[in-house]
Amino acid sequence: MYLVTGATGNVGAHIVTGLLTTGADVRATSRNPATAGLPAGVDVVSALPGRHMFTGVRAVFLNPATMHDTAEAFLQQAVEAGVRRIVLLSSSSVLDDHPANYTGILHRDLEQSIAATGLERTFLRAGMFAANTRRWVPQINAGGPVRAAYGQVRIAPLHERDLAAAAVRALVSDDLLGAAPVLTGPELVTPAEQVRLIAQATGRAIRFEEVEPPAARDLMTAQGLPPRIAGSLLRYYERALSEPIHPTPVPAGYDRDSPRGYQRWISDHAAEFRPPAP
Ligand SMILES: NC(=O)c1ccc[n+]([C@@H]2O[C@H](COP(=O)([O-])OP(=O)(O)OC[C@H]3O[C@@H](n4cnc5c(N)ncnc54)[C@H](OP(=O)(O)O)[C@@H]3O)[C@@H](O)[C@H]2O)c1
Numbered sequence: 148m149y150l151v152t153g154a155t156g157n158v159g160a161h162i163v164t165g166l167l168t169t170g171a172d173v174r175a176t177s178r179n180p181a182t183a184g185l186p187a188g189v190d191v192v193s194a195l196p197g198r199h200m201f202t203g204v205r206a207v208f209l210n211p212a213t214m215h216d217t218a219e220a221f222l223q224q225a226v227e228a229g230v231r232r233i234v235l236l237s238s239s240s241v242l243d244d245h246p247a248n249y250t251g252i253l254h255r256d257l258e259q260s261i262a263a264t265g266l267e268r269t270f271l272r273a274g275m276f277a278a279n280t281r282r283w284v285p286q287i288n289a290g291g292p293v294r295a296a297y298g299q300v301r302i303a304p305l306h307e308r309d310l311a312a313a314a315v316r317a318l319v320s321d322d323l324l325g326a327a328p329v330l331t332g333p334e335l336v337t338p339a340e341q342v343r344l345i346a347q348a349t350g351r352a353i354r355f356e357e358v359e360p361p362a363a364r365d366l367m368t369a370q371g372l373p374p375r376i377a378g379s380l381l382r383y384y385e386r387a388l389s390e391p392i393h394p395t396p397v398p399a400g401y402d403r404d405s406p407r408g409y410q411r412w413i414s415d416h417a418a419e420f421r422p423p424a425p
Contacts, residue, residue: 148172148203149318153210155183157278161311162208163189169319196221201228206318209235211257218257222264232267234317239272239329243386250379267324269317274331275383277304277412280341292354296363297384298339303331303394306407313397333396334408344410348417
């Protein structure tokens with residue numbers, strides 16, 4: 148039995164599907180198990196930490212988005228219940244000591260807590276998600292340009308399905324045991340180029356407009372992103388200017404289509420960027 152936290156989300160849903168494909172038994176957490184909408188056969192339980200969720204579980208996928216001061220209790224219960232392995236969705240930001248890097252600090256603390264349990268572990272240090280560009284949809288639907296900072300910085304956005312494929316590999320095999328790979332997409336692309344690819348995939352006329360980082364931060368927080376997360380994302384771009392990103396994608400063969408570049412991501416998600424129905 149594998150336990151997937153954050154199973155209804157961007158990465159977790161693909162991990163659930165990937166595990167089911169291997170024939171594994173899957174338990175999944177959600178704050179709303181009744182409406183989680185996960186595939187038949189998945190044992191969906193409440194996300195509130197409790198021993199019930201670990202019964203019979205061999206390995207856990209831990210998504211930090213589901214942890215709020217509950218990580219220590221979660222890990223202690225996992226150890227007590229006999230869980231053998233934790234696979235953490237961490238970030239490459241753990242390698243950046245900058246104080247504005249809130250996400251990196253959070254993930255580094257989690258990595259240390261997991262290491263202290265002595266359990267088998269894998270830390271998947273994900274780079275910038277391709278899915279972050281979903282934040283641009285409201286600006287596009289408002290008819291304006293996409294306003295963002297660091298338009299010419301080269302990043303290698305990570306498709307959630309590649310990350311999920313790595314997570315499945317880390318859960319069911321020993322290939323990534325003890326490893327902490329930095330995972331990115333296979334190709335470098337700038338935010339301005341991403342906007343061009345969105346325009347191409349959707350047939351919409353969309354322009355990119357570069358704004359200064361403080362203005363970009365205001366745009367992100369106006370959309371509801373917590374300021375510390377907005378700051379971490381901007382810091383990721385800023386760092387990529389001085390420390391260029393060298394893509395470290397998941398190997399070909401992790402699943403049928405890996406690794407996937409941004410063009411593949413926007414092709415998979417083009418419908419989300421098309422105009423809403425009138
Ligand atoms: N964005 C990036 O570029 C990036 C890069 C590296 C690492 N990361 C890390 O990746 C994680 C996000 O992964 P994701 O995109 O797969 O997550 P997600 O889709 O945002 O969330 C996963 C699930 O977690 C639950 N959840 C969401 N917000 C929650 C909250 N405030 N409290 C409790 N549960 C919550 C929801 O499930 P229910 O509603 O069913 O409970 C949601 O479906 C974050 O920890 C982030 O730091 C992100």
